[in-house]
Amino acid sequence: xxxxxxxxxxxxxxxxxxxxxxxxxxxxxxxxxxxxxxxxxxxxxxxxxxxxxxxxxxxxxxxxxxxxxxxxxxxxxxxxxxxxxxxxxxxxxxxxxxxxxxxxxxxxxxxxxxxxxxxxxxxxxxxxxxxxxxxxxxxxxxxxxxxxxxxxxxxxxxxxxxxxxxxxxxxxxxxxxxxxxxxxxxxxxxxxxxxxxxxxxxxxxxxxxxxxxxxxxxxxxxxxxxxxxxxxxxxxxxxxxxxxxxxxxxxxxxxxxxxxxxxxxxxxxxxxxxxxxxxxxxxxxxxxxxxxxxxxxxxxxxxx
Numbered sequence: 001x002x003x004x005x006x007x008x009x010x011x012x013x014x015x016x017x018x019x020x021x022x023x024x025x026x027x028x029x030x031x032x033x034x035x036x037x038x039x040x041x042x043x044x045x046x047x048x049x050x051x052x053x054x055x056x057x058x059x060x061x062x063x064x065x066x067x068x069x070x071x072x073x074x075x076x077x078x079x080x081x082x083x084x085x086x087x088x089x090x091x092x093x094x095x096x097x098x099x100x101x102x103x104x105x106x107x108x109x110x111x112x113x114x115x116x117x118x119x120x121x122x123x124x125x126x127x128x129x130x131x132x133x134x135x136x137x138x139x140x141x142x143x144x145x146x147x148x149x150x151x152x153x154x155x156x157x158x159x160x161x162x163x164x165x166x167x168x169x170x171x172x173x174x175x176x177x178x179x180x181x182x183x184x185x186x187x188x189x190x191x192x193x194x195x196x197x198x199x200x201x202x203x204x205x206x207x208x209x210x211x212x213x214x215x216x217x218x219x220x221x222x223x224x225x226x227x228x229x230x231x232x233x234x235x236x237x238x239x240x241x242x243x244x245x246x247x248x249x250x251x252x253x254x255x256x257x258x259x260x261x262x263x264x265x266x267x268x269x270x271x272x273x274x275x276x277x278x279x280x281x282x283x284x285x286x287x288x289x290x291x292x293x294x295x296x297x298x299x300x301x302x303x304x
Contacts, residue, residue, distance in 0.1 A: 008244030012253035015238035020260030022230020023092070023101040025222040027269060030097040034213040037097050038206035040226065041090050042199050046208060048231040049195030055236075056188040067185055067193065076181055077193055084174035085191070086198030091167035099160035100271045102262035103145060106281045107164030109258055111171030112291045113138040118172060134287040141283025148276045155277075187239045195231075255288050 029035040056062045068074050095104035113135055120127045127135070142165075148155045156164075181190050199208075213219065241250045258281065265271040 004244055008241045008250070009253060011237040012241035012245065012250040013256050015234040015241065016254040016256035017260045018229050018234040018237070019254075020101075020105060020257040020262075021264060022226045022234070023096055023105050023257075023261045024264040024269065025226055025230070026093055027096045027101040027265065029213070029219065029222055029226075030093075033215075033219050035219065035223070036206060036210075036212045037090070037093050038202065039208070039210060039212065040223070041086070041093060042202045042206050042208050043223075044227050044231050045086070045089065045195040045199030045202065047199075047227050048235070049192050049197075049199055051232055052188055052192035052235070053196060056186060056192055060186060060188060062186050062189055064189060064193075067181075067189060073181060073184070076178070077190070078197065080174075080178045080181065080190070081194040081197035082201060084170065084177050085194035086202060087170040088167060088174040089198070090202070091163050091170050095160055095163035095167055098163060099156045100265050100269070102258070102265040102271055102273055102277075102281075103156055103160070104164055104167065105258040105261040106145060106284050107142065107161075108167040108171055109255070109288065110138045110142060110165070110168040110284055111175070113287055114169055114172040115175060116291055118176065130290050134290040137283040137290070138287050141280040141287075144276050144280030144283065148274065187242075188236075191235060191239075252288060252292055255285050258285055 026040065029040065030037060053064055057064050067077055092104060092108055095107065116127060116131045116134065120131065143149075146154055146156050146161050146164075154161065178190055178194075238250060238254065241253070262273060262281065266273045
């Protein structure tokens with residue numbers, strides 16, 4: 001296997017693990033240090049967006065302002081920054097706050113099923129048999145994860161379920177909406193502007209200087225990890241992997257994210273995860289592999 005392919009595989013898995021670890025660190029900060037979810041999202045997006053744009057300008061020698069010269073592209077970028085980039089990050093971390101990193105990450109990975117349903121409706125085609133199977137597994141897995149098999153009770157709060165499913169829907173929007181932009185501009189420009197604009201918009205909800213919570217060495221370290229490694233390094237690693245091995249293989253390898261988040265949450269934060277939880281998680285994650293078997297068309301994804 002060529003060294004470049006090995007590098008691509010390594011970077012995709014690295015990105016997935018960094019996302020999974022940052023989700024677990026987020027759970028610790030929200031539940032044990034009282035860090036505000038909205039504040040962390042604002043800080044994460046402002047810092048990472050700024051650094052990514054600086055990299056695009058000075059590292060890739062890109063024109064940061066060309067996208068604003070096209071009115072249609074500028075409007076699409078504004079839509080992406082709010083309904084895609086901002087929405088997917090907020091709903092994901094809100095789901096973590098109200099449940100745990102393992103459950104939130106697994107629920108978000110039902111996103112590809114929503115993508116399959118949307119594309120079937122858009123193309124006016126019935127889903128393929130394998131897509132029906134994926135939908136059934138996603139629904140069944142979610143049922144097991146949130147009820148533990150008891151239809152009369154929820155194993156997680158209704159709020160956590162809402163944000164978990166919302167994160168799956170916004171992941172689908174985040175993946176599909178910027179496809180046209182990605183065909184004309186570098187990914188670093190789209191994601192950099194998306195993060196910066198989303199962070200600026202969310203500053204009106206929670207200003208970056210309105211700091212709350214208990215701050216100690218762990219708080220500083222975990223916050224820094226989420227902003228720098230869980231966002232900046234993870235995005236850059238994933239995008240590099242997509243360039244080397246393609247979006248389809250990279251997205252499959254990214255399924256290491258819920259696995260890493262679950263293992264860390266169970267071993268480090270002592271989150272209870274029963275056999276039924278594992279079965280439900282496997283059902284949901286398996287949909288990624290089923291939906292990767294596309295007949296002809298593929299989707300270029302920038303993932304979470």
